[in-house]
Amino acid sequence: MEEQLKSLYIKRTQKDYSLSLKLQIVKEVEFGESLITHCRQKYGIKSHATVLNWLRTYGNFDWDYQRPYTMEKTPEQRIMELETS
Template sequence: MTIIINSGYQKRTQKDYSLSLKHQIVFEIEQGELSTTGALKKYGIQSRSTIVGWLRKYGKFDWENQTPSHMPKTPEQKILELEAKVKLLEKQNAFLATQNTRADKKAIIFDMMIDIAEKEYNIEIRKNSSPEQLNNTKKPTKKA
């Protein structure tokens, strides 16, 4: 005679957990209603690392600075964050400046190419319109 004890443990895969269940578990843990081990038992989750991964992905805890986002940050942490932002913005600014100079150089080269083509082939590529012609091309406005 064999006795089978039902421990409530059921092998699951990541696909078994819906997004709403993950958010619910993270919410309960962050509100202090459950611990990670309590969530393991309550929801039949295999591993604590699964819940920790959800906390990192969906939770409000700031894992970079190791402080909850609702807690005020120290002045040192604020300074470090601002310094990191400044470095990032300086890099972006330098990149955009190089892109701008490249674009300017390209425009100059294209203008030179047009000038050469106009001289070589004796054709006008650029159209020099007089102000009167610009006024004539505008659509007439209807008067009510």
């Protein structure tokens, strides 16, 4: 019976990170000491999204009022857009 339960066991691939590690990484990224990519490599974190979630949860940046990452249009682009409409 016990052997049958062992064969059904699947090892978890998700890691549980301590709160102190999360806060350390958030601090490093927010103070500009290192980039998210460098922190991932340094601490062995697989996903970029994991660190982003920690920044949203534990960081000081106000994610609700952030500016979009789109570039503003040049005056020439605006003129051409107005001419076509």
